[in-house]
Amino acid sequence: MWDRVWTNAVVATMAESGAEAGAEAGAEGGLPFGMIGAGAVAVAAGRIGWVGRADEAPPAADVVDCGGMVLTPGLVDPHTHVVHAGERRGDWEMRLAGATRDDLIRVNAGIRGTMLTTRDTSEPDLYAQSARRVRTLIGNGVTTLESKSGYGLDLPTELRLLRVSREIGRRLPVDMVCTFMGAHAVPPEYWDHPDDYIGHLCDVVLPAAVAAGLVDIVDGFCDTAAFRGFTHAQMDRMFDAAAAHGKPVTLHADQYSLAGAAALAARHGALSAAHLEYTDAAGAEALAAAGTVAILLPGANYTLFEAKKPDVALFRSKGVRMALATNNNPSSSPCLMPTAIMNLGCTLFRMTAEEAVAGFTREAARALGLLADRGTIEVGKRADLVLWDLAHPAELPYRIAYSPVCTVIRGGETVFAAAQELLVLNS
Ligand SMILES: [Zn+2]
Numbered sequence: 001m002w003d004r005v006w007t008n009a010v011v012a013t014m015a016e017s018g019a020e021a022g023a024e025a026g027a028e029g030g031l032p033f034g035m036i037g038a039g040a041v042a043v044a045a046g047r048i049g050w051v052g053r054a055d056e057a058p059p060a061a062d063v064v065d066c067g068g069m070v071l072t073p074g075l076v077d078p079h080t081h082v083v084h085a086g087e088r089r090g091d092w093e094m095r096l097a098g099a100t101r102d103d104l105i106r107v108n109a110g111i112r113g114t115m116l117t118t119r120d121t122s123e124p125d126l127y128a129q130s131a132r133r134v135r136t137l138i139g140n141g142v143t144t145l146e147s148k149s150g151y152g153l154d155l156p157t158e159l160r161l162l163r164v165s166r167e168i169g170r171r172l173p174v175d176m177v178c179t180f181m182g183a184h185a186v187p188p189e190y191w192d193h194p195d196d197y198i199g200h201l202c203d204v205v206l207p208a209a210v211a212a213g214l215v216d217i218v219d220g221f222c223d224t225a226a227f228r229g230f231t232h233a234q235m236d237r238m239f240d241a242a243a244a245h246g247k248p249v250t251l252h253a254d255q256y257s258l259a260g261a262a263a264l265a266a267r268h269g270a271l272s273a274a275h276l277e278y279t280d281a282a283g284a285e286a287l288a289a290a291g292t293v294a295i296l297l298p299g300a301n302y303t304l305f306e307a308k309k310p311d312v313a314l315f316r317s318k319g320v321r322m323a324l325a326t327n328n329n330p331s332s333s334p335c336l337m338p339t340a341i342m343n344l345g346c347t348l349f350r351m352t353a354e355e356a357v358a359g360f361t362r363e364a365a366r367a368l369g370l371l372a373d374r375g376t377i378e379v380g381k382r383a384d385l386v387l388w389d390l391a392h393p394a395e396l397p398y399r400i401a402y403s404p405v406c407t408v409i410r411g412g413e414t415v416f417a418a419a420q421e422l423l424v425l426n427s
Contacts, residue, residue, distance in 0.1 A: 071387050217368075266290035343356075383411060388406060
């Protein structure tokens with residue numbers, strides 16, 4: 001007897017090629033989205049115990065009739081800067097009026113501006129502002145998200161950002177993966193000697209954050225000198241320090257120029273590399289060979305009027321795994337809706353609908369090193385599920401800025417419910 005079964009659903013298992021969960025569990029073999037057209041999912045002790053056809057569903061203490069709606073894995077948002085203070089609508093208005101990146105830098109916009117605000121914000125206030133955004137993400141289907149530091153760029157504020165991420169994970173029904181990103185930008189104190197800043201991060205800030213149990217992954221921003229990115233030598237040093245602490249790495253790579261950053265990430269065995277607008281064939285081959293997931297961030301591309309786009313056709317042809325993320329941040333991607341990003345991934349970057357949904361489920365979980373536990377609807381994984389008021393999973397990316405979440409389920413328990421139509425039958 002199972003604890004609960006969700007039945008009469010279009011189950012988008014997102015299992016690879018529909019074959020794995022699919023074949024055995026009665027999926028229409030090889031269908032896109034690993035789809036079971038009239039499916040059911042049974043759960044016990046917070047884990048998925050059975051997946052298959054509704055007419056073969058096992059008995060359970062609770063039976064939830066999904067009314068033919070779409071059931072997907074809980075969404076995973078693998079790249080956010082969601083913990084920050086203030087907003088930056090002024091940056092947006094300046095860009096609308098034609099301001100360039102240099103114009104914005106001159107007025108302390110972007111990362112620099114948010115750093116100044118965040119340094120001046122108390123921990124309770126930072127928590128309150130950030131938790132509000134995370135609640136919105138949960139209501140839009142997110143059950144696991146990554147959250148970066150990088151708006152402090154000094155010891156006390158970097159630790160404060162990471163503590164707030166951890167605290168959100170303790171108090172809200174969501175898993176927070178905490179990423180140390182001291183190497184987000186060069187702070188004003190080190191503007192003319194960035195090597196010393198990297199040394200400070202490696203020798204002081206990262207060890208303190210690790211000792212406090214606040215670091216799951218280490219990130220950085222690598223680009224050419226013209227874009228004030230950290231150099232290969234500086235990122236090598238940062239990533240060697242991460243490895244010395246046993247922490248995996250990810251990298252903001254090749255966003256504004258071809259900096260060889262994708263290959264650098266691959267060389268360090270990075271879980272993922274993000275942006276990749278300028279990454280070339282050699283970079284794509286390196287990512288594929290290393291199993292480094294490409295995290296594409298069309299929200300930033302859209303907000304920055306960036307004409308150069310990541311070469312999705314190239315990545316696909318080389319076998320690079322592609323994830324998507326909201327990249328929630330106040331300046332370049334003020335977005336809290338994964339389905340809107342799926343839509344941009346398709347319309348701006350020409351991903352397929354299936355790639356876009358996989359980008360926020362299976363591939364996002366892979367990008368965080370969590371694929372064994374979540375990201376698909378397969379037996380043994382944690383029962384993180386989202387029920388959508390839609391008839392087909394391709395409608396998730398199809399509609400523009402539409403997020404018809406009915407129920408969000410984490411570990412088998414409902415953590416968000418938007419609609420009352422569900423018929424719960426006690427059998
Ligand atoms: Zn980012």
